[in-house]
Amino acid sequence: MQIFYPHSIQLNPYGFPGTDPNDCPRSISKLKALIKNCNNALSPDLHGNYRDARYTERKHHWWWKANYVFHKLEVTKNFTGLFLFLEEDDIVAEDFLFVLYKMQKSANKLCAHCNIFSLGGNLSSLKVNSKRDDNAYSKVQYAAWSSEEHAVAVAFNASTWSEILSCAQDFCTYDDYNWDRSLQHIGETCIKGGLNVLTVKKPRVYSTRNCSYLSMSKANLELGSASKLGQLYPATLKLSSSILKAATKQPIEVMKSGDWSDPRDHRLCLNLAYG
Template identity: 45%
Template sequence: MLDNITVTYRSEKFILKFDRCQQHFGMSPVCFQYFQFRNVRNAQEEEKTCAIRKDMQYNDHWAKPDMASSKWDNFLDPSWFDSIHSNIHMGAGYYKTSLNISDIKRNIAQYNIQQTVYNEDIFGPLQNDSIVIVIQIHDRITYLRHLIVSLAQARDISQALLVFSHDYYDEEINSLVQSVDFCKVIQIFYPYSIQTHPHEFPGEDPGDCPRDIKKDKALHLKCNNALYPDLYGHYREAKFTQTKHHWWWKVNRVFNQLEVTRNHTGLVLFLEEDHYVAEDFIHILKLMERTCKDACRHCNILSLGTYLKTYNYYGDSKKKEALRAKQQSKKNIAEVQPSWTFQVLPSLYQHPQKVEITPWISSKHNMGMAFNRSTWNEIVKCAAYFCKYDDYNWDWSLQHISQNCLKQKLHAMVARGPRVFHIGECGVHHKKNNCGSTAVISKVQQVLKSAKRHLYPDYLILNLATVLKKNKLRKGNGGWGDYRDHKLCMSMTIR
């Protein structure tokens, strides 16, 4: 059986690492995507050492995506796989299988039982001061590719553990995730998904009440959940409830079930498939963690992201300089016009060490959010406040816990210069004609390129946010009135 295959591409020799893929998948097409190409100056020497590379932490292999003929140009272009496939003849046995629900459930169970940590042989066991990065994934593979590329370029990423948490089983996504070779990786699969339960709870049961039916009519029809509309009189929609269930399940699993993380006391960072990270995000996260221990002991959440579409890159500059920079920014990025635009203004990155101390607000501080086991242990004590709160949003439910249950409310240290960006234009709530657009991604990359000299600060400057008014206890958004959702959520709680 071949260990690796030498191919020629763009007049240069590369090696396709094939051994581990065959071990897990046999002669299937997924192996071609589970690839690792290396520029070979000395083909014979490279073939002797390509199986395990101890020096992968920070080498030329992980080139920037804007470099000519780099791995990342290819990685982000799915059509490139086709050209490789056509150049490598594997004969019979090259096939793709279509899985039914029973197959998917069996595969999911196997992944969750085995808990395989990929690349642990290369990067060693997880250390307590390492960052665990948990990524919630559905099916948006285009965004996921860009997130993985941004993670690959981050300094010290080789010390991290990536936990990919799926609520949709897809072989192409699996092969993409398993192609990551710059750090340790583990996959977990939410076992109560709509995909695996399409015609029964927690999916859409044919006997469930339609969303907009009136309660008296629902009682007359005797549909399954007639007694349990939400606080706005609507009945559950599975596609909206799944995200909150998945979020709660994955956090419980990471802190309390996975062998590799169940005793980990360091930071756990939560990302989603349509996020994008700056190259110094780990540096900033660790700097914030150290600062909290010395100067903000009541801070229990760190936040690296923002939903603002305008970033001030030179915070305290004069207005004239700000206007000049804004005009120059518009000139530089005029060629790309997505549905909304990032503007590289005179900005916070002139003072990249600024962080803000503020009460945690779900709508502002839920992206690129990190906390440790101590914070989680307090949150999980309030499981009923999360699971029975009539709001289908996990972040609003977490806010409800903070306001109504926690002895010490959630307080965040927020990076004024964001290190996590939201690049998704399509999702549960947003449907557009061109969901494959990379315009927003281009904007983010330009923002980070402009800010590059302001990254990696040596220290942080704390700013206490001015709280203008006390946050009122909020009425939930509904969508979570069904007792079955409450029961499922509570059943996933591990204390």
């Protein structure tokens, strides 16, 4: 089933949530914006920049998509299982759904407090020529949600979504246009017990965004080699002991990106949450 985001900048080229002709130029000073009397003169972001619809759309789109699939579709209305979020530029291993199923079934034993699963990794961290751990593809690890580490191939159920939605006010007013950094914020400040991720040591999904053809070739080579060596489809999953200590450390504070200070964006985000 295809669903279509109705608030895109393509559908709104001359007005919010696209760019209104009277919106403040991005880099104008607040004093000049007030003199110009442009729409959002009173609300520059934490870096002093004004709204850029190309950035704000990223958070809006993810938030709309999550709200839509959890609340607006008849087919998912009574579904209590996992929702897996993939991007169109992801490379997936052949066993990615199999591993997700294993993670879900083993979650109580492996990490009872985990409420999010992640199958992904960044191509920038892939080291095909590194020393091979023959058991790496059967290992999982857990940690507090990190926007830098866990935003690829995310899965969670309606119960976790309800916890996220209960923090809509904090999510929708946090001055960062990245949905994953906004999730990290509410995980650290709003959700009781936080957002805790069970993730695979060897990614089953790689994001190809901003990566070269060579990097994508490395991902395919890595996954192809694992398949030939019979390392995919693990019979059981085990916690990676080398990661357990690291998972107990306090989350690293991420600098906010800004570009999310306009009250119009806050209102649209909250309207999506509350119907």
